[in-house]
Every structure is written in C-alpha cells, then in structure tokens.
Amino acid sequence: MDHVVIIGNGISGVTAARYIRKLSNKQITIISAESDYFFSRTALMYVYMGHMKFEHTQPYENWFWKKNKIDLVNGFVKTIDTDHKTLVFENGNTLNYDKLIIATGSKPNKFGWPGQDLNGVLGMYNKQDLENLEKLAPNNKLCKRAVIIGGGLIGIELAEMLSSRQIPVTFLVRESSFWNGVLPEGESTMINEHIKSHHIDLRLSSNLKEIISDENGRVKSIIIKETGEEIPCNLVGLTAGVSPNIEFITSSKIETNRGVLVNRYLETNIPDVYAIGDCAEQREAIGNRKPIEAVWYTGRMMGEVIAQTICRNKMTYNPGHWFNSAKFFDIEYQTYGWVFAKPKENHAHFHWKHADNTKCITIEYNTITHEFIGINTFGIRMRHETFDTWLTEKRTIDFVINHLSDANFDPEFYKRFENDILATYKNQLQNV
Structure with a gap:
C-alpha cells in the first residue's frame, strides 16, 4: 500500500489528504511544525478581534483525523533524500514515503532591513x-x-x-x-x-x-x-508580500526557482514528488495568472487535482477564470476575470462610483469587440457563478451592464442605483 506523505497542513495539504482518503485506502501522513491540527488561516484576524476563539478556526474535530486514518506528525523537515525517498527531520528522525506532496505554503518577505529580527x-x-x-x-x-x-x-x-x-x-x-x-x-x-x-x-x-x-x-x-x-x-x-517557504528543499534534487517548479500535473522533476499551493510555481504561467498564486481557493483546487493523480486518475490543474475577494475595513472587494491597474492594449475601463465613496464598479472590456474581460466591485456583493458564466460565454459589456441585477446579491441595491450606473455608462461611451 502506497504511503503518501504531505509536508504542510494548510488548505492545500489537508484538501489533498481528504480527497485521497475519499478515493483510496492509502496510508496518509501529514507533517506540520506550525500546529497540531488544520485551521483556517483567513480567520486568524477574527480571533484577535474577539469575534471567535482559535478552536473555532478548526473546521474538523480532533477525532476526525484518526477516524479517517490520516496520521499527523508534528515536526520540521530538514532535508529530502529523493534517492531513498526519505525525509530527515530536524531532530534526526526519518520517515519514508512512496509519494510526496510538498504543501509548505508561504512566509513573509524580509528584505534585509537592519533590525528585522528584533523582538517586536x-x-x-x-x-x-x-x-x-x-x-x-x-x-x-x-x-x-x-x-x-x-x-x-x-x-x-x-x-x-x-x-x-x-x-x-x-x-x-x-x-x-x-x-x-x-x-x-x-x-x-x-x-x-x-x-x-x-x-x-x-x-x-x-x-x-x-x-x-x-x-x-x-x-x-x-x-x-x-x-x-x-x-x-x-x-x-x-x-x-510573501514568498514560497522552500529553504529546506533547495539542497535536494527537486528543482526550484522562486517556488518548487511543477508542470500542469503539479509534478516536480522528480518522480513521485509533487508540489501544491503557495509554494508551487508553474513552469509556464496559465493565461494571465502568475506562476505562483498565494490564494486560498487555488490551493484547495490543487489539493483536489493532485488527489486524483495520486489515485491513478491523472488530471491537469485548470483553475478556470480568475477570481478573488478581500476586505478593506468596511468595504468588501471582489474581482472576476481581469481588471488591470491600467487597461491592456485595445481595452478600456468603465468606472462607476457612488457618492458616498465606499461603493464602486470597474469593468474592463475590449474596445474593438466590446467583450467583457473582468469586473472589480467594492461595497457591492456579486455572484461568482454569474460572472463565471458570462466570462465563459464571452458576453459584451452592454450585456453585463444591462444584466448586473442578475449578478447582485442585493437586487434592491441595484434597483436604487441602476439609473445612475446606466447614465454613467452612456456618458463614458460617448466620450470614448
């Protein structure tokens, strides 16, 4: 029975373990030096702000791992011996693997500032x-x-x-x-x-x-x-910013650049060794995406894909249309498709902002074909599935503007500002 070892217990590594278990009876070990159990990294801020306790950031009960026959090892991997398929820990212990998944995530950038390692x-x-x-x-x-x-x-x-x-x-x-x-x-x-x-x-x-x-x-x-x-x-x-957490890998035979280099199957240059999540770097970028993506949902997707490959259903990583979300204090931000800081060649931006200066929309579109390229929304919650469909169908900006209410979680919001958005759109088109 294959022994699958996963270094890292973030969203990528844990998703891989869960899906491998769903698909097989392989032996699975997750190694982490950070915490005993998986937790939601994006929820850390809410613990400090008093909205939840740390245990609330753990999606699974502690018994979940034993019940699903996923072994957890708390330790720091010092070196990887790919010739003998052996991991060497900082304390001198070793662990053998048949398949290895590197999912070590990111670490904060340091640029050699004097005092950067001080207490505080x-x-x-x-x-x-x-x-x-x-x-x-x-x-x-x-x-x-x-x-x-x-x-x-x-x-x-x-x-x-x-x-x-x-x-x-x-x-x-x-x-x-x-x-x-x-x-x-x-x-x-x-x-x-x-x-x-x-x-x-x-x-x-x-x-x-x-x-x-x-x-x-x-x-x-x-x-x-x-x-x-x-x-x-x-x-x-x-x-x-952050960088891939891969220092311990650079002394091995696994090829690295900024991250661990992988192909579309998330395979490294070494057979039976894979990399997923923030630490993985695509040898060739996918579309407009960056070769390294430190994003929660892409890490989860990579975990699902690699589980299929490990379980003999070899699958390419295809993340689909770009999307992301964040929060700037009270303003929620969402982006679907591509809206660049400055429009690409033959592209333009339609921009609408509400008078209260906390809500706005920017749409990037092709000025020749009028194809909808992407949208940023601030302070307005939109439906991911709707924009994903429109991007796939290559809808025009006219279509998107006239159907924005279909994508809005709060139709009343759009109803209140529909005339203003349409007037702004018509005015900007006349001035193009």
Missing part, C-alpha cells in the same frame, strides 16, 4: 504570529503605536486588527497609492481615503530604512528611508 517584529501569517501579536499588542497601554510595512491585503488586515484594540497605526506603503499595482486609479484612491477615515496614519511613497532597538533588544522605533523621520513604536508588522 512579526508577520501576520501563522498561528505563532497570532500568539506573538497577543503578547506584544494586547492593548494600547502596552503597545503605544504599531508600524506596518507593506501595503498588501495582509497589511490592511493587520491595520484593522490593531485598530480594533485602539492601537495607533502608521502604515508605510512604498507605492504612490494603495495597491495601485493591482487596482485602477479610482479604486486605489478610494481605498486611500477609506484607510485614513479609520484614523490610520497612511504614509504613501514611503519605505523602511531600519528598525531601531532599545537596550533590551526590543523594537523602539523605525526610520523612514525617504525623509529620515523616526517613528517611536512597540510593534512592527512586516507585510510586504
């Missing part, structure tokens, strides 16, 4: 980060100010978390406008204003120079590179 510096990615945050910033008496470095989705989550405990936050974003490498100008500007409205000290076009230590090796302040300004703080959150 953390990411916001794993269970240990949550525990450290609870110790370092339990309230605004022990944490007088926090500084967040990096303007991505994890940074905005951390800002909201700290703000929920009335801890003052300075937010250093290197871009001239928040997330403007992803969001079109109108949306990025709206989010800038929304962040400031929550009393966050947003510093655009600002980079970290160094983190200063006090006499006890703890964070005392940071220095801004551009101005030399020193900002006293007790906590520094490093949220300048």
